Amino acid sequence: MPTWAQKELQGWGRVLRSTAEVARPERMPVIAGLLTEGTASVLARGNGRSYGDAALNKGGQVILTSRLDRLLDLDEVGNWVTVEAGATFGDLVRTLVPRGHLPAVVPGTGFATVGGGLANDIHGKNHHCSGSIGQQLDWMELRTPDGQLHHLMGDDDSDLLRATLGGVGLTGVIERARIRTERVPSNAVSLKRERMGHLDEFLARLREEQDRTPYVVGWIDAMARGAQLGRGILELARPSEQGVTSAPQRARRVPTDFPSLALNRWSVRVFNELYSRRIPAQGRTELLPYEKFLFPLDAIHDWNRIYGHRGFHQFQCVVPFESGAAALRLMLGLIADSGMGSFLAVLKTMGASGRGYLSFPRPGFTLALDFPNGPRVADLMARLESITCDHGGRTYLAKDSTLTPGNMRQMYTQLDRFSEVLAQVDPLGRMASDLSRRLQLRGAAIT
Ligand SMILES: Cc1cc2nc3c(=O)[nH]c(=O)nc-3n(C[C@H](O)[C@H](O)[C@H](O)COP(=O)(O)OP(=O)(O)OC[C@H]3O[C@@H](n4cnc5c(N)ncnc54)[C@H](O)[C@@H]3O)c2cc1C
Incomplete structure (x- = not known):
């Protein structure tokens, strides 16, 4: 036992x-004992x-799954891969x-990890075609x-x-999963x-592109304003x-925390301007290995x-198509005016x-960006969250560090059902995180 x-x-x-107290088991059978x-x-x-705090548990215990990482089976006919959580x-992409x-x-x-992916019901650049991992x-x-141990079938509605x-780890520990693969003709995308x-x-x-292109993603210059508001690639x-x-991607490291002042509205504005201009007006096409395309920041x-040492917040929302343009215009205006966009x-x-x-995904537009931590950021995040609520959207718990229980309740209308299931599966409230306490995910009485 670790x-x-x-x-x-x-x-x-x-x-x-x-x-927290952490344990890093090497074999799956010890999880039951640890729990x-x-x-x-x-x-x-x-x-x-x-x-944010989805994977933190102050004063409690945290089971690190990073050594439980075996690839167990690839069904090349049925297109399924079975893995430990x-x-x-990255390992799956490099192997498969x-x-x-x-x-x-x-x-x-x-x-x-796949376990973290299921616990946040993650999505990719092909969400409009393939849905989230739960699908x-x-x-x-x-x-x-x-x-x-519960064997949960993906097509079941239990x-x-x-x-x-998407239950942010509060029902227990996911040990193994079998997820779908797609056939790819080469190692690259066009x-x-x-x-x-x-x-x-x-x-x-x-x-227009969501009905005809499998991977669609936009990079937006959040510092642009006026007639250029929302410009990008x-x-x-x-x-x-x-x-x-x-050649396999050579990993580089950031050797030290950058001084907080290195990232300011001027350096960000110049970077964004140069980034937008490097694409010619008529566009550009190239072949890129999957790893580079899917994980652009991992290098x-x-x-x-x-x-810097103060860190940063990420904001990610999804807003319905019907109200999306109005919501995004308000948000981008606010961000550009604040000068805090990253x-x-x-x-x-x-x-x-x-x-x-x-689950976070729902039909609509999703916007994600970072804000360096600082004295004014809490107010900006609160205003962005309130615009999201007012337009019928929600923010993503995987990215969240600032949401309030009230806004959580408004955004996630099935929260009560979630709390009821937790009360049945974990009546003693053993599974918990800093996020579950902050957002009262078990209900206001028992946190
Ligand atoms: C650069 C970057 C890009 C990202 N891009 C995307 C994106 O495109 N789409 C997207 O959806 N997300 C994206 N994310 C968010 C990321 O995919 C999720 O936060 C994911 O959950 C992280 O996985 P992890 O293994 O690090 O989980 P952790 O952060 O360690 O944990 C996340 C949650 O999962 C739970 N958990 C972890 N393992 C298990 C397990 N075995 N059983 C039960 N619960 C478990 C934890 O308790 C916690 O609540 C991105 C994050 C970064 C840093």
Whole structure:
């Protein structure tokens, strides 16, 4: 049985931190014992790529899954891959692509684990076609806090499945999963980049392309204002028949925390301006290996240190198509006026709603961007969250560090059902996180 040791953990944004007892098991059978032996609150943690406090558990216990990362089976006929929950999407891409397969849903970092992916019901750049990971799941095995193992079928509509997908680890520890792969003809995508002059053009092109292009993502200059508000670059990608020879990505590290002043409105504005201009007016097409396309930031390890020791917040919302243009215009205006916007923001469309009670995806436009931590950021985040609520949208718990219980309740209308399932599956309230306490995910009475 692994031993517990005190450790300070942090979210990827490096603003929220807390100390817990951590254990890092190497074999799956010990999970049941780790869950049942104590009385402290407990939580699973993958690779800590959630930005806020979803994977923190102050004063409790945290089970690190990073050594439980075996790839167990690839069904090349049925197109399924079976893995332990600590396997990362990066490892899957690197192992499967040479065999002509790609996980059907992959987030924007290869460092996220499959367990963390299911617990946040993650989406990729192809959400409008493939949905979120819960829609590409054959089954998963969940160890609930009483030590029982549950085999949850992906096409089942059980309460436990719906509370676990996107349930931020509060139903137990996901041990294994079988998820869908897609066949890919080569190791590369053909990627076309187009310049977008303003928000209306961007939103219209995103809507047009969602019916015909598998991967669609926009990079938006959140510092632009006036007639250029919402300008940026649209990326359209599809699997390429022709591959590329590419040396494995050489990881670079950020050697130290950048001084907080290095990132200011002027340096960000110049970067965004240059980034937009590097694409010629007629657009540009190139072949890019999947890894580079899917995980653009992973080549620089610890890139979160560029925001300095104060860290940063990420805001990600999804707003319905009907109210989306108005909501985004308000948000981008507010961000540009604040001067706090960071490097390029991500704008894309989402397709079907997720199946989990707390799944983030729903049809609409999603906007994501970072804000360096500072005295005015809490107010800006609160205003963005309130615009999101007013327009019928929601923010993403994987990125969240500032939401309030009231706004959570308004955004996630199935929260009561989620809390009821938690009360049944975990009546003693053993599974908990800093996020579950902050947002009262078990209900206001028991947190
Ligand atoms: C650069 C970057 C790009 C990103 N791009 C995207 C994107 O495109 N789409 C998207 O959807 N998300 C994206 N994310 C968010 C990321 O995919 C999620 O936060 C994901 O959950 C991180 O996985 P992790 O293994 O690091 O989980 P952690 O951050 O360690 O944990 C996340 C949650 O999962 C729970 N959990 C982890 N493992 C288990 C387990 N085995 N059983 C039960 N619960 C578990 C934890 O308790 C916690 O609540 C991005 C994050 C970064 C840093």
